[in-house]
Amino acid sequence: MSIMQRNELLQRLLADADLVTEALSARFSLVNSQGEGICPPVLKEAQDYSLMAGGKRIRPALVIEVCKMLGGDVKDALPLACAIEMIHTYSLIHDDLPCMDNDDLRRGKPTSHKAFGEATAILAGDGLLTDAFLLAASNPRAEVVQRAVRVLSQAAGSMGMVGGQVMDLEGETRRLSLDELLQLHAQKTGALICAAVQLGAIAAGEAEDSPAWKALTTYANRIGLAFQVVDDVLDVTADAALLGKSKGKDKAVNKTTFLTYYTVEEAQAYADRLTDEAVSAVASIDHEGYLQALAEYLAKRIY
């Protein structure tokens, strides 16, 4: 296995992000609309505001790169890549609401409800979530649609991301056990990262429970958790400017984090071990070293 250099990884991420941004801009034309329905301009504006806010597009990049790695065609991956980014974006809009995390800023810009009001923000999110399934269903191969919708809805729904967000809110009112904390993150962020690699595999026609499918699922679970552990560490150690958000926020709201159970050194060692496990799981399919470089990048081991 070769090791992809940092610059090459970043260039690849940017190229994939460009593809996704372009496809997202054209999202209403990607679906063969049959009805006479209209998306009101303010709704599209609010959705575009959040979709084009400069995210790193990690999840859609995973869909595209895994699809290519398994011999699939990028054009089959692209609608699924858009779908997962739309679901990620809706989750950020709803998480930022006053009754949830009550954030005024995201990526340096006013959050959706600050810019458009709460009602439009909630509906922008509802629309993005629903339209994501319309995009996922746009593939002409019925079997791809069936598998993709199952993976996406399971990962994003009550037994996935939404359930994780409910656990996260509970974690602000009582101390969670370590098992509960692991379950929370497996659902709140892990499930969608896992769905990303699986959607890439589905787009490439990879069978479920093949060795590659299992390896990718392990990889995604490990990098998702490692990312969260590092995030908790950075919340207490990093420079606020570098972090792009206020420091010490978790402690201020008395949130259960990995630092409730581990020292900073232990947590960093845990994240390193998870990253190593992720990388070895996919060693036999990661010919370019892309997945390794991405795992190291997300665990902040390369800058």
Next chain:
Amino acid sequence: MSIMQRNELLQRLLADADLVTEALSARFSLVNSQGEGICPPVLKEAQDYSLMAGGKRIRPALVIEVCKMLGGDVKDALPLACAIEMIHTYSLIHDDLPCMDNDDLRRGKPTSHKAFGEATAILAGDGLLTDAFLLAASNPRAEVVQRAVRVLSQAAGSMGMVGGQVMDLEGETRRLSLDELLQLHAQKTGALICAAVQLGAIAAGEAEDSPAWKALTTYANRIGLAFQVVDDVLDVTADAALLGKSKGKDKAVNKTTFLTYYTVEEAQAYADRLTDEAVSAVASIDHEGYLQALAEYLAKRIY
């Protein structure tokens, strides 16, 4: 075409509602869950609270009855019937929020955000919407899943119901034209009723654009609009107790309604004409007179 009596219609509605309620209670076991995800108890409780609040289950009844009418099997219709009821229920939870219609009561019970708080209410809705697609994807026939997800997501998304809700909120701040009002209702309530008959047809394996498909679509469009026109009339004429909600609410918030453009008599005549058009569209397939009786019932012509 025979005419179904009021009692027979009501009995049929109750029987279908029972089927749907039972299937909704078992919704997490209907899907072949592969992950290790958990739906947190409070999330399930909040979802059940709204799902079991005693709605008439008109949309799922349409899925089931249309499927049977076209020679399909109820067991194929049931997951799709549940999916559409879950989407309808999520839309009510979000519509009731303080930043939207700000309703404290629905069907005589505290609204979801009053009973569980705003954050849980929003997430209960998000989860119901997402899980609806998981149910829709549970059918073993990939082509049914592909068609059902397309119809559902188009009807519920930004170019459907969510777009309609945005238009509805706009209608509180400025006077809508009659065309805008028609578009609003076509999307806010019409699209999901239309999806209900189409899902029934899809479950029965009916081809798109067959005469039956077109007839059912016309029927659904007409009864959806007639129902809304009658609703606007009742808001000014009906007894508050009978209505189950406060009277004159539309006028109080200066909302554009059909009575902005029609007198009560004109509006009633319009609803009657729409109901007649609905009934004649499906005359050749409505052998039991079920669709006719339902149309009359929704237009409040039979009590």
